[in-house]
Amino acid sequence: MKMKHIFREGKTESKNVLLLLHGTGGNEQDLLPIANMIDPEASVLSVRGNVSENGMPRFFKRLREGVFDEGDLIHRTKELDEFLDEAAEAYGFKRENVIAAGYSNGANIAGSLLFHIKNSLKGALLFHAMVPRRNVELPDLTDKQLFIGAGENDPICPPEETTELKKMFENAGATVEVFWEKYGHQLTEAEVKEARKWYDKTQ
Template sequence: ELTFLHRYEPATTPGRPPLLLLHGTGGDENDLVPLGEALSPGAALLSPRGKVLERGMPRFFRRLAEGVFDEEDVRRRAGELATFIREARAAYGLAQPIAVGFSNGANIAAAVLELHPDALAGAVLLRAMTPLAAPPTVDLAGKPILIVSGAADPIIPAADVGALAARLRKAGADVQHETLPAGHGLTQSDLALAKNWLERRT
């Protein structure tokens, strides 16, 4: 019995790394499946549903207000997600996945990278911010990470995501940070950037 409700799409093209799809607030396990299919056609897709409910909307960790996180819960939930990844890899015979997270899903992916670096091969963080004020020192040597921000994102201050990029880089990750003329929502340019990056980096 795997510990997250999830959707799993087996690979149809061998050799592509599996994608771990992490939805935003109010999404579910189906939300990002079309995005995953577009980003890496034929790759295995593993898409859990966040277990925390905020007024009925699934998320991956609790927050006290928009952009103000319950860090104890972030740590606990990142641990649960790392366990799920391990269990799902064993159950489905998967290689280490690349996370593709949007908004709250990007934030939990960043927390998993900083707390459980062995869980992920890399990550695409779409509209991410810093999940933890003071994460432990971690070794992310060689892990490819793409961060895509929106210049007009009303939720995420540029300095905050800049600090996240700097921190991941300092930990040794191979970070590419792009800022699009966009808001918090995803655009075709996000898709194009992420697809191109996945083709080159994985």
Template sequence: MSNSLSHVHRLVPASGETARPPLLLLHGTGGDEADLLPLGDMVAPGAALLSPRGQVLENGMPRFFRRLAEGVFDEADVVARAGDLAAFVAEARAAYDLPAPVALGFSNGANIAGALLWLHPETLAGAVLLRAMMPLGTPPAADLRGKPVLILSGAADPIVPAENAERLASALRAAGANVDHRILPGGHGLGQADLTLARDWLAAL
């Protein structure tokens, strides 16, 4: 199952009679296709979980796109890798008979999810962006009217400046997305508040 498409991945089929959209789980730097499966199960019990591994290696650690330094992204690679990921999602939807997923991304995974929203908006039904930054300096015009997006930022995050996270939320709103941006106590790591807010937001979709 995990190697038959363009990205190494894991699929957990939906269970029960859930009508939840599937989750596209996008790990942070150094994660892999198993990394966010427990999180996905906690915040969307019963939903199908599609979890690809990033195809870029940084010092042996998987990522979804290259960066030039901490917080400085190779934007040409962001664009190329977002296209590859969108193609993978289309392959997986056909192979596994899935509707459009909601992305659940952490850090690097949240950033590639943001890039998907702008560059390939048809790929996602919505997104939960955990500790996300602007993936592109000047995002292209996109029609995100009504697209639900939850952004959860850490007030003391040493990696994502507060101004950057707010700029991300504002830019998505300007493109028409229905954005809920929450700033939580804590840093770049996730806490119980993240899980509770993500679970409640996903349940309300």
């Protein structure tokens, strides 16, 4: 398989598979504790981004801070989608049970899956996600439940961008809950606790 990853099988009663997607410079180990906090019984598929920015793993290339390489974003989104099909086959889980949990660059590729490929995800927890692309028609996201964790003082993803992203998802039919943290781009424990509450209600 084309992406370095960890798969951990969950309890048989839990059908959900948490797809963990790290931030720039992270790896497939980073979000494992978050998966335990969100759903300790779910299966976990934690993936390392295939792009290297001066040695820092990412899920797609960028031209500079905040400016994405659209061609690479689209290519890498398809690559991740195909990887999910292969992993479902190899590990025996259902593709329709995959819920993404991504932080920063990882949240952005999860957002891109939702933007570009219908039914690529069952739902998503997007921590400090940006608008992956503008001026595209999103697939129908009816019945998709999404959680966004955002920072009121996030310099990388300003609040207006979070609100814009929420509207784009809602216009495509999704139900979106945003939790506003007072801090910046970091992922906080309070945010993960809120994500857990949302998960228990919706997933």
